[in-house]
Amino acid sequence: MAEAIKSAPPQVHRRSFGDLLTRDLRALPIVIGLVALWVFFATQSDVFLTARNLSNLLVQSTVVGIMALGIMFVLLVKEIDLSIAAINGVTSVLMAKLIVEAGLSPWFAVPIAILLGALIGSLSARWVTFVGVPSFVVTLGLGLALNGLQLILLPATARYSLNGTGLEKIALINIGGIWSWVVLAIGILSFAGLVFSEAASRNKAGLETPMMRAVVLPIAAATLFGVIVVSILSAHKGIPLIVLIFGILLGLGGYILKQTQFGLYLYAVGNNDEAARRAGVKVHRIKMAAFAIAGGVAALAGVIAASRTLGVGVFSGGGVGGGTLLLESIAAAVIGGVSLFGGRGSIHAALLGALVIGTVSNGLNLMGVENEIRLIVTGLLLVLAVSIDKLIEKATGQQSF
Amino acid sequence: MTDMSAGRERHVHTSGTVPLISMRNIHKKFGSLHALKGASIDVHAGEVVALVGDNGAGKSTMVKVMAGVHMATSGDYEFEGKPVKITSPTDANELGIQTVYQDLALCSNLDAVQNLFLGRELTGSSFFGRRIQRAECEVRAREVLQRMRLGNLSLTRPVGAMSGGQRQNIAIARSILWTPKVVILDEPTAALSHSAAEQVGNLIRTLADQGLGIVVVSHDIHNFVVNATDRIEVMRLGANAASFRTGDVTGEQVVNAMVGGNEGVNLAG
Ligand SMILES: Nc1ncnc2c1ncn2[C@@H]1O[C@H](COP(=O)(O)OP(=O)(O)OP(=O)(O)O)[C@@H](O)[C@H]1O
Ligand SMILES: [Mg+2]
Numbered sequence: 001m002a003e004a005i006k007s008a009p010p011q012v013h014r015r016s017f018g019d020l021l022t023r024d025l026r027a028l029p030i031v032i033g034l035v036a037l038w039v040f041f042a043t044q045s046d047v048f049l050t051a052r053n054l055s056n057l058l059v060q061s062t063v064v065g066i067m068a069l070g071i072m073f074v075l076l077v078k079e080i081d082l083s084i085a086a087i088n089g090v091t092s093v094l095m096a097k098l099i100v101e102a103g104l105s106p107w108f109a110v111p112i113a114i115l116l117g118a119l120i121g122s123l124s125a126r127w128v129t130f131v132g133v134p135s136f137v138v139t140l141g142l143g144l145a146l147n148g149l150q151l152i153l154l155p156a157t158a159r160y161s162l163n164g165t166g167l168e169k170i171a172l173i174n175i176g177g178i179w180s181w182v183v184l185a186i187g188i189l190s191f192a193g194l195v196f197s198e199a200a201s202r203n204k205a206g207l208e209t210p211m212m213r214a215v216v217l218p219i220a221a222a223t224l225f226g227v228i229v230v231s232i233l234s235a236h237k238g239i240p241l242i243v244l245i246f247g248i249l250l251g252l253g254g255y256i257l258k259q260t261q262f263g264l265y266l267y268a269v270g271n272n273d274e275a276a277r278r279a280g281v282k283v284h285r286i287k288m289a290a291f292a293i294a295g296g297v298a299a300l301a302g303v304i305a306a307s308r309t310l311g312v313g314v315f316s317g318g319g320v321g322g323g324t325l326l327l328e329s330i331a332a333a334v335i336g337g338v339s340l341f342g343g344r345g346s347i348h349a350a351l352l353g354a355l356v357i358g359t360v361s362n363g364l365n366l367m368g369v370e371n372e373i374r375l376i377v378t379g380l381l382l383v384l385a386v387s388i389d390k391l392i393e394k395a396t397g398q399q400s401f
Numbered sequence: 402m403t404d405m406s407a408g409r410e411r412h413v414h415t416s417g418t419v420p421l422i423s424m425r426n427i428h429k430k431f432g433s434l435h436a437l438k439g440a441s442i443d444v445h446a447g448e449v450v451a452l453v454g455d456n457g458a459g460k461s462t463m464v465k466v467m468a469g470v471h472m473a474t475s476g477d478y479e480f481e482g483k484p485v486k487i488t489s490p491t492d493a494n495e496l497g498i499q500t501v502y503q504d505l506a507l508c509s510n511l512d513a514v515q516n517l518f519l520g521r522e523l524t525g526s527s528f529f530g531r532r533i534q535r536a537e538c539e540v541r542a543r544e545v546l547q548r549m550r551l552g553n554l555s556l557t558r559p560v561g562a563m564s565g566g567q568r569q570n571i572a573i574a575r576s577i578l579w580t581p582k583v584v585i586l587d588e589p590t591a592a593l594s595h596s597a598a599e600q601v602g603n604l605i606r607t608l609a610d611q612g613l614g615i616v617v618v619s620h621d622i623h624n625f626v627v628n629a630t631d632r633i634e635v636m637r638l639g640a641n642a643a644s645f646r647t648g649d650v651t652g653e654q655v656v657n658a659m660v661g662g663n664e665g666v667n668l669a670g
Contacts, residue, residue: 275506279520
């Protein structure tokens, strides 16, 4: 018996390529796809790779990217929110009304819009968890109702102009020169601080830490990535404020998902809510927080969209039914690797997915291709991205998590 | 198999010691259905008790009463010699009674450490959003797994990528993470291959060696029960039908007692 249960020496887990592909390198296919798109468009248009165009591409991708980042939280807990575009629209119209008609400062109107978005999200979550209606139905209905409300809130001209209210500045501010590098340095230092504190606590606990893989590589990669992005942006006008906002949200979101208890619970609830419940996780509350985050973030995206278009109207929030804004936001998250079946996806999904969609739109536009084609290509890419994922799963025999 | 039975002889309890759990004359009614009719069981430190019986005999109901999932309609429940009133699973956990349910309740997208600590993570201050203290969790997880002689189990692979036996082991590890006195397992080997079941048997033995009382509900009489346990309580129609020391009986005799045949008459033959 002693022989049978003698504990084997801790195995050194040599990880196969399949292992890596289904875990650490899950983003690899999508990154390769993105680079392929860039190479293609660079050969089709001389303008594509200019600093000016790449800057624009990033700016054009932020609204969808931020929306995707928000909906990701809901997708992780195996729910869906089809009202995010409507929340985006109705809260931005309400904000505009408060600014234009009530003379409220944007400093108050913007937080009101975001809180309202979060409140709407948490109300649909309550409906889903307590009444037991699927989130698909609740948020579909809610989205339509909010579309109606948005139309009611609009004046007879069907549009509020926000020009000169101060709100338009959000989309106009660029952080240029030395400051763009200061911003980057702060970002890298925060990231490095996290990585180091983790390595330090592992050392303290007597666990071995692979210095190269766990500390040096991530920081080097983040620095390289940051320097490239900031160089390109600086060559044009600097870091657009809305890109910085997106960047901060990505950092914050990544921290929440990877490091915090709440983040872990999102994954647990999405995978096996019964197990989470039995382990003492307050599943209702986790779901409510996820919907609230998606709603609040959608409202913030609405503010940014309003600032970029200098106003709000029927078109805000993608128009009635959410239009392409809703579909592209969900598609971006899914292209980036977030599962519609819960419990799977990392924060970079929002960035990568939005960049893919933004690249297709920007590149085809430069080539002078019609909008119709853009929709077809985006749709096919969505199916392709998920198919590649499935094929990797089949080829490696491992489910990706 | 032979090495498991070799270890057994040392563990048969001496009837003088106070049992960890002593349940006497337990009745449980679900409306008009009388699921338990005066069933009794003792669990001593360091022994593995098998609870066997036909479908509907009341085994699961009995362990659910033990674990605080159900409350007995009547009967006595003593823990370490003192009468206790257990009204919820939390009460049972606080006394040191942990249960591993058949469906294991693991999250397949999380790794072993995350599953072991789910709901009870060691975290930093709420100012930093309750950052999980992964290193501390990992150290504790390693300790527990080593104690269970599972030191070579990967801590960072999602458990969904592990075998059924490994998952079963993680579920058991989770139950002993907070050093309980009694662990209840409902059908731990139902979905396992013969060799994986054997490993679970070894694991249970390791835990009993460390002084835990183990209760196992199982239908796998011929392989698992007669080889990996110390004592067998047979239930029939909500009451005790027979009680054996594992070394004294064959699988056929146990099955006979389960179905209500006369003892000694070998129906299987
Ligand atoms: N929650 C419940 N409500 C009503 N009746 C129940 C409940 N739980 C169990 N019973 C009944 O109690 C009786 C004993 O069931 P129990 O689940 O304890 O049997 P078991 O010995 O575990 O059987 P099996 O081997 O099939 O798991 C059965 O007749 C069952 O239908
Ligand atoms: Mg049962």
